[in-house]
Amino acid sequence: MHDVSTVENAVYLNNVGYAYQPGDWIVRGCTACFGRRRVAAILGPNGRGKTTLLKLLIGAMKPLEGDISSHGEIAFVPQLFDTAFNYTAVEMVVMGRAKRLGLFSQPSRHDLDLALAMMDRFGIASLANHPFDSLSGGQRQLVIFARALVAEADIVVLDEPTSALDLQNQIVVLRWMRQLAETEGLTVIFTTHHPHHALWVADDALLMMSHTNQEMGAATTMLIEPNLTRLYGTAMKRIVFEHDGRKIETLTPVFKRES
Numbered sequence: 001m002h003d004v005s006t007v008e009n010a011v012y013l014n015n016v017g018y019a020y021q022p023g024d025w026i027v028r029g030c031t032a033c034f035g036r037r038r039v040a041a042i043l044g045p046n047g048r049g050k051t052t053l054l055k056l057l058i059g060a061m062k063p064l065e066g067d068i069s070s071h072g073e074i075a076f077v078p079q080l081f082d083t084a085f086n087y088t089a090v091e092m093v094v095m096g097r098a099k100r101l102g103l104f105s106q107p108s109r110h111d112l113d114l115a116l117a118m119m120d121r122f123g124i125a126s127l128a129n130h131p132f133d134s135l136s137g138g139q140r141q142l143v144i145f146a147r148a149l150v151a152e153a154d155i156v157v158l159d160e161p162t163s164a165l166d167l168q169n170q171i172v173v174l175r176w177m178r179q180l181a182e183t184e185g186l187t188v189i190f191t192t193h194h195p196h197h198a199l200w201v202a203d204d205a206l207l208m209m210s211h212t213n214q215e216m217g218a219a220t221t222m223l224i225e226p227n228l229t230r231l232y233g234t235a236m237k238r239i240v241f242e243h244d245g246r247k248i249e250t251l252t253p254v255f256k257r258e259s
């Protein structure tokens with residue numbers, strides 16, 4: 001874990017524990033710090049407790065043990081999103097401004113322009129007036145990113161942000177996450193099943209080795225073959241290659257066809 005004394009923390013988890021059923025701990029003994037201007041990735045197999053940890057982190061659930069302190073407003077980008085009402089895509093994005101609007105206030109021209117500009121940034125401005133529920137999973141995910149951005153929060157928390165996106169849009173969103181931290185000074189925290197995404201954009205990585213053992217440190221030192229093989233129970237390989245004169249590192253599971 002990075003040195004608590006030198007990094008300004010946006011979110012700090014101190015010995016956090018949570019169980020949905022008494023005694024059946026999903027997360028226990030979790031201590032982690034998420035620094036300002038940094039991107040952190042949370043990795044672990046299905047059912048290990050990543051989403052549970054995010055819900056604790058954003059304050060949607062209270063820890064049964066330990067405590068969490070956060071400094072700044074949080075915008076959350078959930079994994080799946082359905083609406084009960086038939087909002088258009090742009091209305092969904094404008095909702096991100098809710099905290100900036102007064103009670104019962106209508107969004108201003110500025111709010112609407114901001115929403116459309118964000119949609120444009122993600123290449124979905126042409127979908128502005130489409131019903132949100134008629135959009136594809138990936139298009140919805142992009143709408144929800146735009147909504148998180150217009151909120152102008154200090155901390156952005158994303159649950160598997162690239163899960164529904166094609167390869168080009170994965171890069172768009174990963175680049176955007178990096179930019180938020182580097183140029184806008186935000187704290188970005190995301191869960192992922194793609195260790196190479198974490199290696200590309202994260203400063204820090206939290207590996208959920210078991211429900212009671214979480215290990216955090218610099219992404220480049222955490223995302224190494226033995227750690228990931230231990231995490232997923234399947235062999236992983238780190239590959240380094242040159243592209244356009246630059247050294248690129250990526251991670252992939254080792255998969256061999258039987259036939």
Ligand SMILES: Nc1ncnc2c1ncn2[C@@H]1O[C@H](COP(=O)(O)OP(=O)(O)OP(=O)(O)O)[C@@H](O)[C@H]1O
Pocket residue numbers: 020021026044045046047048049050051052053
């Ligand atoms: N509301 C709930 N009530 C009871 N158990 C729950 C609830 N939500 C999650 N769980 C359980 O907690 C465990 C962790 O779930 P969680 O969604 O946090 O895992 P995850 O690491 O995000 O998984 P995935 O990678 O599959 O999305 C799972 O066993 C799940 O069944």
